[in-house]
Amino acid sequence: MQNENQLINARKEKLKRLAELGVNPFPSKAERSHLIAEIFENADKFVKSEICVKLVGRIRSLRKMGKTSFFHIEDKSGKIQVYARKDDVGEKNYQIFKQSDLGDFVNIFGKIFYTKSGELSLYADEITFLTKSIRPIPVVKEKEIDGKKVIYDQFADKELRYRKRYLDLLLNPDVKETFIKRTKIIKMMREFLDKRNFIEVETPILQPQYGGAAAQPFITKHNKLDMNLYLRIADELYLKRLIIGGFERVYEVCKDFRNEGMDRMHNPEFTMIELYQAYADYNDIMNLVEELLTEIANEICGTLQFEYDGMKINMKKPWKRASISSLIQEYVKINIEKMTLAEMLKFCKKNEIELDTKTYGKVIDEIFKKFVEPNLIQPTFVIDFPKEVSPLAKSKPDNLEIVERFEVFIAGLEIGNAFTELNDPIDQRARLESQAEKRKSGDLEASEVDEDFLEAMEYGMPPTGGLGLGVDRIVMLFTNSHSIKDVIFFPQMRNI
RNA sequence: GGGCCAGUAACUCAGUGGUAGAGUAUCGCCCUUUUAAGGCGAGAGUCGAAGGUUCGAAUCCUUCCUGGCUCACCA
Incomplete structure (x- = not known):
């Protein structure tokens, strides 16, 4: 010193x-x-x-x-x-x-x-x-050799780069480019939605009751009111209240907060865009996502074919749409539709999949994550999830155990999650109560029953398609960034 | 949380049991078209932290801290 x-x-x-x-x-x-x-x-x-x-x-x-x-x-x-x-x-x-x-x-x-x-x-x-x-x-020197820039003593220490981002921005020009692209991407998303008559809204970050996702929250306290407040884990339940209130198309660029582990895909605070469109279902939302992301790819990468992390991605429409069970059939060669729970559990044991809850939906989810997800390099809509892991999504008319939901994957990254929103207040109450039961039996990520939300839905919510897009991951994809820390100016770090 | 790797000068790194090193940066002198400018000289470090082994530790051992990768967890 x-x-x-x-x-x-x-x-x-x-x-x-x-x-x-x-x-x-x-x-x-x-x-x-x-x-x-x-x-x-x-x-x-x-x-x-x-x-x-x-x-x-x-x-x-x-x-x-x-x-x-x-x-x-x-x-x-x-x-x-x-x-x-x-x-x-x-x-x-x-x-x-x-x-x-x-x-x-x-x-x-x-x-x-x-x-x-x-x-x-x-x-x-x-x-x-x-x-x-x-x-x-820090002094960074560069020299041109045969037209190529050779950099000497690059400011490369990742920890320092994240902790002192101002130096990183100053000394590593690519970093600035990445963040300019981030801003452009978010701006394009807004323009895309505005053009389609969505209106941008703001809903509470401090919520007396959290919900809309399965995650543990950050807890804070309002002194005067002497009450606990939670930093939102999702905007979903408030945006749906707005749909109930008569807005037909709303979206919010939302900072959400989840009190979970951190790794190259997760930061405790991250950015989503959530949108809700009345009189639409998850098929409409799939089309919208396809449109939106191809537009962004064209603008940001200049092409629909680009590389991410060594993988060649082709975003050309139409993207593959396949159900979980058909994808499991494709990659694992088992037909889960014809298997009993016992048979599936046996399969998990043989393949070293550990389960804390041994239910049908959870088992499918785990098999999918382990064997299918890593293979989803080209844009893919994974559709038709088990109801059990989707308490806010509407069931398929021909199979009440499966919901109209999709997740979109590109380059193995989960980019977005959407469903035809459940709007039957009686079914919704039952689902939330079952979540609350899970919570009582120790599932920290299950939510409690949000009575105010249920009451709102009882007044009537139109059929609605909803979507959450992981903005940070989309930026990662289009800037070829390997870690979420590379697309967030000031990623969360431990105190030193 | 597990495994692996890393932490030495402001920056980038070498140093694997025997007096802490290099380049850049800094300071001084020289230098009026340089570009990783150059030349001569100087200063600069609690070797991530704490214990231990040893006559002697940056180096070996233990614990801890920080970060990275990865697995697990995670809608």
């Missing part, structure tokens, strides 16, 4: 020297005539006209020689080299400039020219400080 202080002290010394030179290293105002990218777009015009441009940016490389220096400044649009000559900027200005470090923000006035080696550069007439950096940012 002493060494770090030494580096910081060196920069504080420079601050003192600047003060002695009468320079304010933290002025309020900057003068900018152009973005750096604009210079490159019309390079020849700037070189010929010799007009004075005013650029701002952060010093990203620095080569100080005796009486002349080269450095690159970077703004949001790009990087440009600056050439500073003592004879041109003047003795005092050069003296001031000499106090600069990597990471400082500066304002440069000057003309655009090409250097001997042909790099478009800014010939500085005047240099002023905009912000002095007193903590050294």
Whole structure:
């Protein structure tokens, strides 16, 4: 740590020297005539006209020689080299400039020219400080070999990259790209839904009673009301209340919170888009998901065929739609429709599938997860789930034990979950009560009966299709990111 | 929670029982078209933490902390 202080002290010394030179290293105002990218777009015009441009940016490389220096400044649009000559900027200005470090923000006035080696550069007439950096940012160097960028001493420590994302963004340009894509994707989703007359709404994050998914919640407390509140695990039950209230198409970009394990697919807080469409069923929602994700793929990847994690993905419509039982038939070569529970349990035992609850629905779910899910590389709608694991979905008319539900998988990632919503209040009550029973017998992820929601449904809820899309995972897919931590600016980390 | 791997200077890493190293960065000097600029010199580390083994530990052992990968868990 002493060494770090030494580096910081060196920069504080420079601050003192600047003060002695009468320079304010933290002025309020900057003068900018152009973005750096604009210079490159019309390079020849700037070189010929010799007009004075005013650029701002952060010093990203620095080569100080005796009486002349080269450095690159970077703004949001790009990087440009600056050439500073003592004879041109003047003795005092050069003296001031000499106090600069990597990471400082500066304002440069000057003309655009090409250097001997042909790099478009800014010939500085005047240099002023905009912000002095007193903590050294890691130095990353790059060199072009045969047109390829070779990076030296890349800022690569994953822990540091996640904990100090500002450095990661600064030092690893791809990271910025990923997050810009994230923003674009969410924006496209909104536009897509707005165009189809969905309206965006907001529902409570702090909920007196949580529900809509099987997960453990974060608990917090309202002091004045002296009551526990839960951070929502899903928006579902509130959005359905809005459908009951007469909105026919609603969606919410929702931060949800689940108090569970973390891994490359899970962060305790994550982003979903939930939508509900009255008078639609899960087939309509499948079409909508297909449309939405192919549009995004086209826009973000420029093609419907791209690679994720070494897998070749083809998003061309129509996507495969297959029931759980047919997929199990396909990949496991067993016909679960003709098997008894006992036979299935035997199968699980033989294949080392551990079960805490030995019920029909759960067993199917487990076999599917272990043997089918990893194979779902190309976009696939997995349809027709057991009722038991889907307490909010409507049963199929011809088989009451199976519900009209689908999950959509791409590249082995579960991207979304949807169903024809259960709107029979009597059936819904029975299902929630059975969940509550499970909860009593120790299932921490089962929810309690939400009386207020049931009462709402008793007034009448139209037939409705609902969907939850895992936004973070969709961003992972389209940015070829291997971990959810790479698509969340500030992923959850342990205290250190 | 299990298994495996990693943690040494601000950054990237070498060092596997015998005086803590390199490159970059920093500081000083030289250098007026450089671009991983260059040359000479200097400073900089509780080797993730704590115990233990040993004459001696960055190195071996134990526990712990942090992270990664992976399995389990997870709608």
